[in-house]
Amino acid sequence: MPQPSASRRTPGRPPRISREAIIGTARRIVEEEGVHRLTMRRLATEVGSTPMALYHHVRDKEELLVLLLDDYAVRALRRPELPADPRERVVAAATAIHEALAACPWIVEVLTADDLMSKSALWFVEQLVSGLVEGGLSLDEAVHGYRAIWYYTAGEIVVRRTAARRRAEDDRRTYREEVFSGLDPEELPRLAQAADRWAPLTAEDTYRDGLKALVEGLLAGR
Amino acid sequence: MPQPSASRRTPGRPPRISREAIIGTARRIVEEEGVHRLTMRRLATEVGSTPMALYHHVRDKEELLVLLLDDYAVRALRRPELPADPRERVVAAATAIHEALAACPWIVEVLTADDLMSKSALWFVEQLVSGLVEGGLSLDEAVHGYRAIWYYTAGEIVVRRTAARRRAEDDRRTYREEVFSGLDPEELPRLAQAADRWAPLTAEDTYRDGLKALVEGLLAGR
DNA sequence: ACCTGAACACCGTTCAAGT
């Protein structure tokens, strides 16, 4: 990985662009037009350089995306006041992560690009694990519990974000409506019964309810 | 969406390639080399045609991917014997979906491309919803519960699959090791304590445990 | 109705050379 040159010496040509400038410009592009518009070529021209100059500051596009996520995490994750009760603390920490991620429309593509989100998220992970330990779990169980919460949270983001994009895009949403309107009540009675409430029901934000249930289940009987 | 021509008449040129042939070839490419190798151009040559011929049978690449997922679901989802107990039934139905998805390495890219997986998955959704209703939830609560289970399941797949790909790829895994070895026990005591067990702990398959906890939490006190 | 060829407007990345 290329490093900024040591400041004690300036042995070669002085840099014209910096990692910070690259990431800053990348962030702007992504915020204004979405991740799919972020290309190395585009970024190069916006930063006032050539595509290949970028490769002197980042290894490849994937590294750029991870750096971008890190940058976002640093500025978006605000540590909340945490309740004393372990159960509520876990819910609060997970909710804080979830809120930061949900507010970031381009997160999905990057989420699926790395599982350890960012250094600045570790404090939240600590709160989750310690809350679960205080709730009665062993350390190992608490780490597993944290993973379960992370699965649930990441899944919620991915599924809801994708569904939202779909809806915004075009008429393909009618596929679901079509399927649900043609349900056989003999074969799939509950789905047929819920068919016309399905859209509003799944549009509701139930992250918190599901999270509470999960935490309750994880700590049940301890 | 283009349809196969009505068989009662053959008014124009006879088709040389079919939707089935396209999907079949696409499946082979994806199974052998991964989704990222599936391109319209590549697919066209493998199917013995030109890129543009494909657009007569599918709307665009995204539709192709959704058709591919559908095709996979039809052949991979096997309905299991379901236990009578509602709680266990929910766990069994979710586990069956999870197993089918987890066995499919290219699933992530397509998962994030549509939230209603496939018609053939509806039976499983029915089992989940009805299990939750019998477990004491209202129909609306049961639909929300199903969503929570789906978030958890999709998240598990996405996170674990991505982590696995990472590991296979290259040396970037050392990033996590580096972060975890440098933890400050004052600031993040639990994480520091779990640091050297982190890799094996997160490698364990704990889908089922987390699922049970979630279902237990959803049905708690009913 | 179905397919082809050529073109449009792009990609990420490598390599060799310049300052």
Added chain:
DNA sequence: ACCTGAACACCGTTCAAGT
């Protein structure tokens, strides 16, 4: 040390024409 230009090996999709 840092940057440039040209090139490589691709993309998905549109359009106009052919059979």
